[in-house]
Amino acid sequence: MSYTPDHSRYKQIPYQRCGKSGLKLPAVSLGLWHNFGEDKSLESSRKLLLHAFDRGITHFDLANNYGPPPGSAEETLGKVLSDDLKAYRDELVISSKAGYHMWSGPYGEWGSKKYLVSSLDQSLRRMGIDYVDIFYSHRPDPDTPFEETMGALDQIVRSGKALYVGLSNYTAEQTSEAVGILKSLGTPCLIHQPRYNMLDRWVEDDLLDVVEEEGMGCIPFSPLAQGLLTDKYLDGIPEDSRMAGRSVFLRTNALTDELVEKIGKLNAIAKERDQSLAQMALAWLLKDKRITSVLIGVSKTGQIDDSIAASSHTEFSEDELEKIEEILKQG
Numbered sequence: 535m536s537y538t539p540d541h542s543r544y545k546q547i548p549y550q551r552c553g554k555s556g557l558k559l560p561a562v563s564l565g566l567w568h569n570f571g572e573d574k575s576l577e578s579s580r581k582l583l584l585h586a587f588d589r590g591i592t593h594f595d596l597a598n599n600y601g602p603p604p605g606s607a608e609e610t611l612g613k614v615l616s617d618d619l620k621a622y623r624d625e626l627v628i629s630s631k632a633g634y635h636m637w638s639g640p641y642g643e644w645g646s647k648k649y650l651v652s653s654l655d656q657s658l659r660r661m662g663i664d665y666v667d668i669f670y671s672h673r674p675d676p677d678t679p680f681e682e683t684m685g686a687l688d689q690i691v692r693s694g695k696a697l698y699v700g701l702s703n704y705t706a707e708q709t710s711e712a713v714g715i716l717k718s719l720g721t722p723c724l725i726h727q728p729r730y731n732m733l734d735r736w737v738e739d740d741l742l743d744v745v746e747e748e749g750m751g752c753i754p755f756s757p758l759a760q761g762l763l764t765d766k767y768l769d770g771i772p773e774d775s776r777m778a779g780r781s782v783f784l785r786t787n788a789l790t791d792e793l794v795e796k797i798g799k800l801n802a803i804a805k806e807r808d809q810s811l812a813q814m815a816l817a818w819l820l821k822d823k824r825i826t827s828v829l830i831g832v833s834k835t836g837q838i839d840d841s842i843a844a845s846s847h848t849e850f851s852e853d854e855l856e857k858i859e860e861i862l863k864q865g
């Protein structure tokens with residue numbers, strides 16, 4: 535049966551300007567790091583993607599290496615684009631990245647022009663599209679001059695293979711330097727994608743100030759700390775959770791007694807706010823106007839609905855903020 539998107543999709547979620555650019559992103563965006571590889575059925579991935587689009591999520595975030603195996607998440611998106619979303623390409627913001635290991639030999643990772651340009655060509659082929667909306671340098675390369683990496687991003691935009699460029703996992707200092715080079719080349723940096731959540735707040739030291747000064751947007755990844763900032767691990771490890779699965783990025787050693795206690799206390803505050811803990815954790819990020827969108831992952835359609843609802847209640851009282859701060863500072 536052919537797919538028709540929900541007619542009310544643009545009334546369900548706010549769209550926020552990405553820094554000082556012309557581009558708006560949904561307050562909640564969907565990443566395809568987990569649950570869109572060959573380890574999942576195409577049908578389950580399709581269901582998640584179409585449900586997200588029906589709920590107004592216009593931004594899908596990928597990277598060359600998402601899978602497993604690496605590259606398969608882009609292939610999955612390519613199939614869903616060609617089967618169901620072809621007519622809606624202009625309603626979507628699709629991002630990809632290169633930086634981590636993708637293929638053997640000296641040209642398959644880090645930040646050389648050789649790697650970035652050829653990796654994006656491969657990503658476009660896997661997704662079956664002519665351009666991505668945002669292309670990221672996935673991580674800074676300590677051995678390649680930023681002039682070369684940023685020069686590659688500039689060339690990619692000029693070649694029409696990306697509309698905008700972004701940086702991920704760059705420190706504040708590295709961001710300032712890279713953004714300066716991009717500016718001098720005439721290709722502004724649209725956005726930064728750092729890890730940021732209640733349990734990992736490094737960006738608060740100075741990255742968020744740089745992002746604001748430079749007029750960039752910010753899209754935190756793993757805003758739920760891969761699911762730790764939800765109520766799912768309060769009574770053990772559910773069978774259908776990421777921690778119980780094969781992901782090497784979230785293992786049982788992350789779930790210490792102290793953390794469970796902390797999550798329990800946060801959950802109690804969320805309940806007082808009539809929110810799920812996931813909603814409160816996302817709202818806590820979105821309360822800061824420098825945050826354009828929160829980049830979630832999902833394994834079930836219900837998680838999309840739950841997370842989107844966070845965007846309608848992002849105000850916190852002073853008292854709530856103080857209580858949260860106290861809990862986060864413990865242990």
Ligand SMILES: NC(=O)c1ccc[n+]([C@@H]2O[C@H](COP(=O)([O-])OP(=O)(O)OC[C@H]3O[C@@H](n4cnc5c(N)ncnc54)[C@H](OP(=O)(O)O)[C@@H]3O)[C@@H](O)[C@H]2O)c1
Binds near residue numbers: 566755812830832841
């Ligand atoms: N730039 C980078 O270096 C980088 C690194 C990592 C990620 N990312 C990007 O960020 C995206 C998101 O990362 P992430 O998957 O770690 O994000 P996350 O949102 O912190 O964690 C996702 C997991 O949280 C659980 N979840 C989500 N919504 C929920 C809800 N409402 N209620 C209960 N549980 C919920 C699900 O766990 P279960 O699976 O257990 O159900 C889901 O798989 C990635 O897909 C990728 O696009 C970028």
